[in-house]
Amino acid sequence: MPTMNDDVRKLFESIGSPELEYREVAAGERWQAAAQRWPILAQTNRLIQERRQVQIPRETTQRSRTGRCTTIAVVSLAGGTGRSTIAANLAATLGQNGRAVVAADLDPQNALGLHFGLEGGESFGLFSANLAPQEVALWLARFRSAAAVLPFGPLTGAQIAGLEAASAREPQWLQKRLAAFVPNETEFLVLDTPARASPWLKQALTLADTVLVVLGPDAAGYATLPATEALLDEWVPGGQGRRRARYLVNKFDARRALDRDVLSSLRGVIPERTFARAIHADEVVSESLARRRLVVREGPESQVVAELSALAEWVEVTAAEMRKASPLPLVSVGSR
Amino acid sequence: MSSQSPARTAPARRGVLAALARLGWVLLALAGVACLLLVVVTPLDLRAQILLGAGVFAAALLLGWSSEGSVVTLALVLVSLTVSTRYLFWRLTATLLPERTLESGLGYVLFGAELYAYAMLLLGYLQLLGRFPRKPQPLPADVASWPTVDVFIPTYSEPLEVVRTTVLAAKALDWPAEKLRIFLLDDGRRGAFQSFAAAAGIGYIVRSDNAHAKAGNLNHALTKTRGDYIAIFDCDHVPTRSFLQVCMGWFLKDPRMALVQTPHHFYSPDPFERNLGLFKKLPSEGELFYGLIQPSIDLWNASFFCGSCAVIKRAALEEVGGIAIETVTEDAHTALKMHRKGWNSAFLSIPQASGLATESLAAHVGQRIRWSRGMAQIFRLDNPLFGRGLTIMQRVSYAAAMLHFFYGLPRIIFLIAPISYPLFGLHIYNALPLMALAYALPHLAHSVLTNSRVAGAVRHSFWNEVYETCLAFYILIPTTVALIAPRRGKFNVTAKGGRITDPYFEMKIAGPYLVIAALNLISMIIGVVHYLHGEAEPDVLALTLGWSAYNLVILCATVAVAWEQRQVRDSPRVNAQLPAMLALQGGRTMRCKTIDLARGGLSLTVPAGREFTPKERMSVSIFTAADELPLPAEVVDCRGNVLRLRFLALSLEEEAVLAQTIFSRADAWVRWTDGRAHDHPISAFHSITMRGLSNVRQMVRARPARSAGAATATPAPPPSSVPPPAASTPRPPDAPRGTL
Numbered sequence A: 001m002p003t004m005n006d007d008v009r010k011l012f013e014s015i016g017s018p019e020l021e022y023r024e025v026a027a028g029e030r031w032q033a034a035a036q037r038w039p040i041l042a043q044t045n046r047l048i049q050e051r052r053q054v055q056i057p058r059e060t061t062q063r064s065r066t067g068r069c070t071t072i073a074v075v076s077l078a079g080g081t082g083r084s085t086i087a088a089n090l091a092a093t094l095g096q097n098g099r100a101v102v103a104a105d106l107d108p109q110n111a112l113g114l115h116f117g118l119e120g121g122e123s124f125g126l127f128s129a130n131l132a133p134q135e136v137a138l139w140l141a142r143f144r145s146a147a148a149v150l151p152f153g154p155l156t157g158a159q160i161a162g163l164e165a166a167s168a169r170e171p172q173w174l175q176k177r178l179a180a181f182v183p184n185e186t187e188f189l190v191l192d193t194p195a196r197a198s199p200w201l202k203q204a205l206t207l208a209d210t211v212l213v214v215l216g217p218d219a220a221g222y223a224t225l226p227a228t229e230a231l232l233d234e235w236v237p238g239g240q241g242r243r244r245a246r247y248l249v250n251k252f253d254a255r256r257a258l259d260r261d262v263l264s265s266l267r268g269v270i271p272e273r274t275f276a277r278a279i280h281a282d283e284v285v286s287e288s289l290a291r292r293r294l295v296v297r298e299g300p301e302s303q304v305v306a307e308l309s310a311l312a313e314w315v316e317v318t319a320a321e322m323r324k325a326s327p328l329p330l331v332s333v334g335s336r
Numbered sequence B: 001m002s003s004q005s006p007a008r009t010a011p012a013r014r015g016v017l018a019a020l021a022r023l024g025w026v027l028l029a030l031a032g033v034a035c036l037l038l039v040v041v042t043p044l045d046l047r048a049q050i051l052l053g054a055g056v057f058a059a060a061l062l063l064g065w066s067s068e069g070s071v072v073t074l075a076l077v078l079v080s081l082t083v084s085t086r087y088l089f090w091r092l093t094a095t096l097l098p099e100r101t102l103e104s105g106l107g108y109v110l111f112g113a114e115l116y117a118y119a120m121l122l123l124g125y126l127q128l129l130g131r132f133p134r135k136p137q138p139l140p141a142d143v144a145s146w147p148t149v150d151v152f153i154p155t156y157s158e159p160l161e162v163v164r165t166t167v168l169a170a171k172a173l174d175w176p177a178e179k180l181r182i183f184l185l186d187d188g189r190r191g192a193f194q195s196f197a198a199a200a201g202i203g204y205i206v207r208s209d210n211a212h213a214k215a216g217n218l219n220h221a222l223t224k225t226r227g228d229y230i231a232i233f234d235c236d237h238v239p240t241r242s243f244l245q246v247c248m249g250w251f252l253k254d255p256r257m258a259l260v261q262t263p264h265h266f267y268s269p270d271p272f273e274r275n276l277g278l279f280k281k282l283p284s285e286g287e288l289f290y291g292l293i294q295p296s297i298d299l300w301n302a303s304f305f306c307g308s309c310a311v312i313k314r315a316a317l318e319e320v321g322g323i324a325i326e327t328v329t330e331d332a333h334t335a336l337k338m339h340r341k342g343w344n345s346a347f348l349s350i351p352q353a354s355g356l357a358t359e360s361l362a363a364h365v366g367q368r369i370r371w372s373r374g375m376a377q378i379f380r381l382d383n384p385l386f387g388r389g390l391t392i393m394q395r396v397s398y399a400a401a402m403l404h405f406f407y408g409l410p411r412i413i414f415l416i417a418p419i420s421y422p423l424f425g426l427h428i429y430n431a432l433p434l435m436a437l438a439y440a441l442p443h444l445a446h447s448v449l450t451n452s453r454v455a456g457a458v459r460h461s462f463w464n465e466v467y468e469t470c471l472a473f474y475i476l477i478p479t480t481v482a483l484i485a486p487r488r489g490k491f492n493v494t495a496k497g498g499r500i501t502d503p504y505f506e507m508k509i510a511g512p513y514l515v516i517a518a519l520n521l522i523s524m525i526i527g528v529v530h531y532l533h534g535e536a537e538p539d540v541l542a543l544t545l546g547w548s549a550y551n552l553v554i555l556c557a558t559v560a561v562a563w564e565q566r567q568v569r570d571s572p573r574v575n576a577q578l579p580a581m582l583a584l585q586g587g588r589t590m591r592c593k594t595i596d597l598a599r600g601g602l603s604l605t606v607p608a609g610r611e612f613t614p615k616e617r618m619s620v621s622i623f624t625a626a627d628e629l630p631l632p633a634e635v636v637d638c639r640g641n642v643l644r645l646r647f648l649a650l651s652l653e654e655e656a657v658l659a660q661t662i663f664s665r666a667d668a669w670v671r672w673t674d675g676r677a678h679d680h681p682i683s684a685f686h687s688i689t690m691r692g693l694s695n696v697r698q699m700v701r702a703r704p705a706r707s708a709g710a711a712t713a714t715p716a717p718p719p720s721s722v723p724p725p726a727a728s729t730p731r732p733p734d735a736p737r738g739t740l
């Protein structure tokens, strides 16, 4: 059952009884009705609930981290849901909050940089070649106030195939790569990932403290949920993947009945790990990209920007909780 | 305290000590009472009485100023009682003449009025002795074990828009759907209501006649439904979603609980607040009752049903034969019957529903006529002082609630009494003026001071006078008739949800008070003329004139209420700062915050600098605990960063979301009293005087277009017979009395 809402909390505080309990009965009934209206939602919920019955033993293998920073991987198994947009603007929002943030593009599309005003023609890239530390420092210095971005780099198809082969051989491949680029003082590392399952997506998931799964407000997006959880269970040992996953609906438009029901159903079936509000669909988002600007700059008064700051706050809080709760001894790889 | 054990064990010794201590307390209390009695009965000469009065008052002021604690409050109540009793005792023993003249006869009448006021003061203090806020009780964790609830929404002639909001909010009550049924009880048998009920998916119950008005309507529905509990909302009382979870715990905790009542909160101004421009600046008239009296008598298990915003246990209701039909205040009477059968009641002082205040002064007076007649009827037909099944404090509490409505005659006596000397040369108060002052002033001053302390948060000083004066003339006859022939008269209804389009002067209501004011004024003038001719005793005259002047202040403020002000909105706006979002044409969104909301539209703060053109369309989402549903709207205007929108035609689903956004929030009414000034007797009196003066100015300037009828007020149905907004502590006439 959903937890007590703000209005009830305020009521109980006003009468001096904050300890009183309340049951969000109607909300619980609402999401089940929402799921029942659409066969895919109901069926997906059933699969999710079945997966939950599967117990995964907690494993005590050591997990390594990049530096001491919190890593957030923005993923989705469907394309075009807004991973890059969310990754870029979440990084920028965290940066605005005074955090030292690096956004890294793991998607060969090399599109993340565009959000930060890059032209896409820059030869600099996380995967383009081996770079000297001074070159990396020089690059990062370009982003003085905001979050810094590490583009994927302009690579040919053959080069990408080479990277895939290399990463398949070496489980720490991505981590080493990142360690070479991410400065020590970084507090948040935001990873934009490719939709396609690949060795380095697996490594990104293993690395991340928080896996932020972005869903479109539609049946296709919703239906990927069980597969996403399965993948997380399979790739991240000890059930950690599932525990670290957080869900987010993007491009939400409440004028559409399906959007409302998708969000309601998701909040109902995975209440503790779903961002309650969703990110609304807003033209300012695509227009910002067309202007090669961040949404936080282009439309500060838009709803989306308010939601991005709520998201940033939520991510900070959950990441902190997860670091505290993590039973694993952390191995710091650090920058070189 | 038995110590049978042969060896004198430690616990036994402690028991003896405790018994001794208790005996000590009793002796101490007796000694205290004896002392107070001595204070009451000892006669003093003028000088000594003045010294005593001034000394005690100064001490009380100091004491009150020193602490906010309840022990001090209790002490001040005791002091006030003692001083008033001393006054009454002196009055009885030193000022009444045994002879049979007109003068002394009138003197007895005045004394009778003072005695009534004293009794109400006493009863008021007695009721207030046990204030404690009752808290909601937790419900069992297993939702499946929660009981079934039927929601009754009785209606007779209110407009459909008013009823729609209530029904749609009732549907959002946070209770398991399979355990909650909502019924619209339409005594108007209107087709539009039936189709609305069908569209909303709620029950619709009608009957073939309208016998016994609202009570009959509810009783009929009882036979058609089966829920364990019945929640009753007058059709304009919109519940919050948390209403049932807040109320129901008490029933599960106490199997003998028959009733849980919550306050009647109003989100629109009543005639006093609207016509005097006081909305939200002053406690509403009903707050004394719901904020102080009900919670207080609740300690004595004597809080009673107020017709709406309550839950009743079906078993208890059936045991007393359903809602009472013998009187026109069926609610209080039903509660009385349940109390007689040994059922319990609870009052939760948490506003969990909100409604429309009476829309015009005439409607307000009409409603109060009904309440007063109903309470007088119960007093005659089923007197709480007699009969089986009640505890002493239940008897006292009910009797106080009923006796309260007999203030009509005493108040008119106080308003007219001071003219007897200047106009007719009658001395109806047989004492030296200075002596009378020395006794009466402390009595009045203490009761003002103590009342302000006890009830200042829910009723500002002297406003009682205005509220009661306004009704005194009109409840006099119904209460008297009800005492003599309790079965006569029928149910009248309170109009709600209408609007007043043009301001007008309600001559029908103000008339008698204008006459009494004129009498006081003429009496003052003639008194002065007498004095100039050396024909009057100056001290007696001075007292009379002072008394008349006080009466004039109260009367002017009362008459001021009769200037009906325009009521501009069909649906009053509710202030609420809620996060909201605009979805603009072209696909952009804008983050904003609501300022106020109503059925027809809302205003919002928007980022400065953005231009809006009138009629520009958009949709607006307001974020609450419920799922988001955007509402179509268009721009009315935008000034600075305040944007006003009007809703376009809403679907039923959208209308429901709007109703729930405005009314269903659990905390919708918790900050209502924010920003309200504290009571201070002097500033309260000043404010009343100023209202009165501006009224005089208005009377002089304007030729009032007399009559009502300018009001396009919609008639209304058998409304809740809310109980007395009882003046817990009606004071005696607030003016010095000399040898008049």
Ligand SMILES: Nc1ncnc2c1ncn2[C@@H]1O[C@H](COP(=O)(O)OP(=O)(O)OP(=O)(O)O)[C@@H](O)[C@H]1O
Binding pocket: A076, A078, A079, A080, A081, A082, A083, A084, A085, A086, A107, A109, A195, A250, A251, A252, A279, A280, A281, A282, A283, A285, A286, A287, A289, A304
């Ligand atoms: N909240 C939003 N409102 C409106 N448009 C959005 C929103 N989020 C993303 N978009 C748009 O959706 C498109 C896809 O976004 P984006 O490139 O971030 O998605 P992606 O998941 O990274 O896609 P890919 O799978 O191609 O990497 C872009 O045109 C972007 O502007």
Ligand SMILES: [Mg+2]
Binding pocket: A083, A084, A085, A107, A109, A111, A192
């Ligand atoms: Mg992308």
